[in-house]
Amino acid sequence: MDIRNKKLSDDEFYGIRKEILEQWPTGKDVDFDEAIEYHKSMPETKSFSRKLSAAKKERKTLIQPRAGVALIDEHIKLLQYLQDKGEADLLPTTIDSYTRQNRYEEAEVGIKESIHTQKSMLNGFPAVNHGVYGCRQIIENLDTPVQVRHGTPDARLLTEICYAGGFTSYEGGGISYNIPYAKDVPLERTIYDWQYVDRLTGIYEEAGVSINREPYGPLTGTLVPPSMSNAVAIIEALLAAEQGVKNVTVGYGQCGNLVQDVAALRVLEELTEEYLEKYGYEDVTVTSVLHQWMGGFPQDEAKAFAVISWGSSVAALAKATKVIVKTPHEAIGVPTMEANAQGLRCTKQAISLLADQELKSSALELEKAIIKGETCAIVDKTFELGMGDLALGVIRAVKAGVIDIPFAPSKYNFGKMLPARDHEGAVRYLNTAHVPLPQELIDFNRGKIEHRAKMEKRKASFQMVIDDVYAISKGRLVGKPK
């Protein structure tokens, strides 16, 4: 596999495409020209790119749930409820975990069992099995733009079907849907497969249909230092832009410290725009997404609403273009539609209260400078390792631990970098391992964690990290000793 950060040629793309569409019988229903016509016949109000771009201009924060069930009719009912009773501005279709691993036979069993037991036996919507026309039923029964959300290392067939099916936004990327979502898939493979996804997006764009792309921001959702997730999001935005993507939403998962979170999201959007411009991608619209707390949740629903409100506050104060909403059932698993709508309405209320407020402080400026310094150090080193080629660079950077994602299942992740919270709950590097931070930023991180250790009268260690992972579900942000 000869990977370069270069737009796939038509020969290369269409050569792969033929094989992709034969992976499952529903692939035969994908017809590009007909799909373009279908998209152009849709009302503009169903375009994700358009709605995001407008929200960015108005500095509005839109709300979006996660949701997906096994059967088409049930899925439509669920999304209609979230649209009408949850007041969602944007809708999702969350894909089930079998489809994410290309296990379409098992998804088929899940569909049959769901019909038989009259409850969804899958944790999402198996879009490949339902095919182009199944997807279109969803789009046609809603007034709101719908995005595909998943976690699929090889998403090429899924993308083909979903784009032809009328979805106008698509989550994922070659790093963010590999390292946190797979055990044994080489990074070369997913970078290459996501070039295909991005190129397909570019081809739609060139035909006059803008599809929004969203690198998956939170990664493992567990104590990921903001600069690490920011670096990955920026790199994926650059890789997407090379393939012709013009509408990108970069994401960040709430860590818990208000000032750090607002700083992280502001820096992410600013730096993405800067890097895109620096590397010659000038006509890309960049928006941002804040993911409410991705870690363990309290079981008590009242307490869960507090966590949801906290994330909503971050989104509003950071002026995120949209926020992905959690539900009061988070501790249990997949929520009921009522619980999902409650999470949405709670979020909408918090956002509307904070919409016109701006967070300004010297602490925020300091935090922005720290995150910016760390993020640029990682991204620039990645370019350097690839000798200017970002695709090569990222493969080498992950191998070398320059990009190192905590708690990731992938065996290709370096796994030596260790994060922990500081005394105020901001996520810092306890051990940078091979993450190439300048000495003064290493010292800054170390100082912050040593301060916590002193306050807690214990040594900084892995136990601190374990305590931090459990903390929120026990009602606290920092895992302090009893």
Add this chain to the structure above:
Amino acid sequence: MDKKKLVIGVIGADVHAVGISILQHAFEDAGFDVTNLGVMVSQEEYISAAIETGADAIMVSSLYGHGELDCRGLRDKCNEAGLKDILLYVGGNIVVGKQPFNEVEKRFKAMGFDRVFGPGTAPETTIAALYEDFGMEAPKTED
């Protein structure tokens, strides 16, 4: 006495990686010999690891809701592989959505699991069950 041996892992197409490494840590601290298969473990992988290590228990984690589809037939496969009396535990968010736990427990016990644990179970709860099922005394803590 030799340490009791556990095979642990997250079943199916599930990639939730955080909890399983914490469970490994907790079970080892509690005095067990732990083989952690990580995420996306198939039934066959649990069984061959159990045979290879001479395990006393297989501990199945599932966080993503497909537990019911993924766990079916595991007890039969254990029996066929000669692991007739091996202890089988399952825990996590093992079904899709909020369902009454006593019904979920009944369904999984009917599938042959000895113990079934719901969402948010603390490692100490599972450890106490292991001590009971192995007829072991809980080690005295130092403080």
